Every structure is written in structure tokens, then in C-alpha cells.
Amino acid sequence: MKFEKKRAQTKQNIPTASLPDIVFMLLLFFMVTTTLREHDVKVQYRLPEARAIEKIENKRVVSYVWVGRDGRIQIDDNIVTVDQVQEIMYNKRIDLPTIIVSLRIDKNSKMGLVTDIQQELRKAYCLRINYSSIKKI
Numbered sequence: 492m493k494f495e496k497k498r499a500q501t502k503q504n505i506p507t508a509s510l511p512d513i514v515f516m517l518l519l520f521f522m523v524t525t526t527l528r529e530h531d532v533k534v535q536y537r538l539p540e541a542r543a544i545e546k547i548e549n550k551r552v553v554s555y556v557w558v559g560r561d562g563r564i565q566i567d568d569n570i571v572t573v574d575q576v577q578e579i580m581y582n583k584r585i586d587l588p589t590i591i592v593s594l595r596i597d598k599n600s601k602m603g604l605v606t607d608i609q610q611e612l613r614k615a616y617c618l619r620i621n622y623s624s625i626k627k628i
Contacts, residue, residue: 526550530568534559536597540627547621552589554580558596562604573607581615593621 534557547553556576557565564571566579584590592612596605612620 530555530565532557532565533568533570534561534563534565534597536560536595537599538595538623538625539598541624542627544624544626547591547593552587553591553593553621554583554587555593555595556580556608558594558600558604558608560597560599562600564604564608573604573611576608576611577615580612580617584615584617589619590617591619591621592617593623595623 536557536559554566559565564573564576566576571579580590580592594605594608609620612618
């Protein structure tokens with residue numbers, strides 16, 4: 492004959508009354524802290540390699556200029572010409588005076604095009620320029 496202990500017949504339920512509040516707070520937290528991809532890159536490029544690089548901490552003050560293999564220039568989501576760079580970047584600098592222009596230029600691009608872009612940035616008084624590269628291993 493086996494002896495069994497008598498157990499209480501009550502069930503232990505987890506209270507779920509505050510679960511919708513917790514889910515809503517988590518959703519709100521991730522909506523506030525997540526940064527979405529701002530631009531779709533339409534040009535193809537391969538960055539040059541460098542031995543010493545620095546990472547920019549505050550990416551909110553960075554505006555990217557992409558130059559593709561074929562020489563096309565992209566600012567934001569638009570393909571532009573060299574003549575349009577000055578006006579676009581001047582307007583951005585007016586909106587954000589501490590703007591940093593990050594040039595993401597294909598490593599096989601012609602230096603004449605890069606110089607033309609630099610001259611247009613000078614005319615727009617965008618003097619904080621960063622050249623993007625990948626770390627050489």
C-alpha cells in the first residue's frame with residue numbers, strides 16, 4: 492500500500508492584468524530608440540582601404556555623399572550633378588550648422604570628380620569633411 496500526500500487542489504495562475512501595459516511600454520521604447528535607415532544607396536561603390544580609421548560617434552550630424560563607380564553622385568535619395576552639390580549642401584548646413592559631410596567614394600573614381608565635389612562643398616561652406624574607408628587588415 493502506497494501512501495500519498497494530499498495536495499491542495501488550487502491552481503497557481505500568473506496574473507496577466509498588467510501584460511498589455513508592459514507590451515505597450517516595450518513597443519514605445521523600441522520605437523523611440525530605433526533609428527531607421529535613412530537613404531537607399533542607388534550607386535555602386537567600393538570604399539578604399541586605410542590603416543588608421545576613426546569612427547564618428549554622433550551620426551545624426553553626418554550627411555553622406557556617395558560617388559559610384561560610374562561617376563554618378565548621390566545625396567540623400569537623389570542622383571545629382573556636381574553643379575547641384577553646392578545648393579543642396581548649403582541648405583543642409585543652414586538647417587544644421589555642425590554638419591559633417593561624409594564622402595563615400597568608390598576607390599576607382601577619378602580624382603578630378605572628387606576635387607570638383609570638394610570645391611562645391613567649399614563654396615557651400617561645408618568645411619567639415621570626412622572620407623569614409625574600410626580598415627585594412
